Amino acid sequence: DGGITQSPKYLFRKEGQNVTLSCEQNLNHDAMYWYRQDPGQGLRLIYYSQIVNDFQKGDIAEGYSVSREKKESFPLTVTSAQKNPTAFYLCASSTRDSGSYEQYFGPGTRLTVT
Amino acid sequence: QKEVEQDPGPLSVPEGAIVSLNCTYSNSAFQYFMWYRQYSRKGPELLMYTYSSGNKEDGRFTAQVDKSSKYISLFIRDSQPSDSATYLCAMTSYTGTASKLTFGTGTRLQVTL
Numbered sequence: 001d002g003g004i005t006q007s008p009k010y011l012f013r014k015e016g017q018n019v020t021l022s023c024e025q026n027l028n029h030d031a032m033y034w035y036r037q038d039p040g041q042g043l044r045l046i047y048y049s050q051i052v053n054d055f056q057k058g059d060i061a062e063g064y065s066v067s068r069e070k071k072e073s074f075p076l077t078v079t080s081a082q083k084n085p086t087a088f089y090l091c092a093s094s095t096r097d098s099g100s101y102e103q104y105f106g107p108g109t110r111l112t113v114t
Numbered sequence: 115q116k117e118v119e120q121d122p123g124p125l126s127v128p129e130g131a132i133v134s135l136n137c138t139y140s141n142s143a144f145q146y147f148m149w150y151r152q153y154s155r156k157g158p159e160l161l162m163y164t165y166s167s168g169n170k171e172d173g174r175f176t177a178q179v180d181k182s183s184k185y186i187s188l189f190i191r192d193s194q195p196s197d198s199a200t201y202l203c204a205m206t207s208y209t210g211t212a213s214k215l216t217f218g219t220g221t222r223l224q225v226t227l
Contacts, residue, residue, distance in 0.1 A: 004157075006157075030211055030212075031211055031212035031213075040122060040219055041219060042118075042120075042202065042217040042218055042219040042220055043158070043202070043204075043215075043217040044217075045214055045215070048212050048214070049212075050210075050211040050212040051211070090157055090158070092157075094212065094213065096209075096211050099163070099209050099213075100209050100210060100211060100212050100213040101146040101148060101163060101204075101209045101213045101215065102160055102163060103160070103213070104160070105157035105158050105159065106157050107157050108155070108156070110155070
């Protein structure tokens with residue numbers, strides 16, 4: 001089955017630790033995205049990538065880093081510099097062929113930092 | 115002021131009712147308008163998209179865009195308990211290899227028996 005997988009589903013970390021969230025897709029999509037969702041704030045774009053080895057900052061990139069070494073994979077690192085890291089993180093992908101506005105989302109990772 | 119405004123609800127309706135969900139926006143450059151459905155603790159799934167103004171129908175769902183008023187709507191006919199979810203509107207002005215979507219905060223819908 002084609003789709004987007006995110007792991008783990010739940011992640012707990014202590015303050016001051018970096019943590020990496022996994023996102024893999026087998027849809028052969030060129031573009032991948034990371035969003036953050038907080039209660040009452042909708043989805044906000046952290047980073048996106050249009051092609052391997054290239055990525056751009058979204059609206060709230062501070063305290064996050066990404067890499068795109070393979071087309072299928074777009075991991076997100078939440079660094080200790082992120083002031084409020086507890087949130088629901090969503091990965092998405094899209095293809096230009098059907099319109100990159102059609103973004104397909106993974107199941108999400110809920111990160112809790114204490 | 116947010117670029118996209120959406121009433122968070124919750125909106126509670128009886129089964130079989132017609133539901134109207136709405137978003138307003140301020141950026142006149144937006145051309146593509148999407149509606150996503152998100153069940154609790156899940157990722158959003160794309161329901162419908164519309165380009166520019168007009169209506170689009172898909173089964174029980176109808177999406178409507180009024181660019182002159184900067185107002186979009188999603189209508190759900192014959193609502194079912196399985197429609198209970200949060201509905202997010204999203205929009206963008208550009209669609210190339212990647213699109214930066216701007217989302218509303220979502221409206222939580224509860225369809226009761």
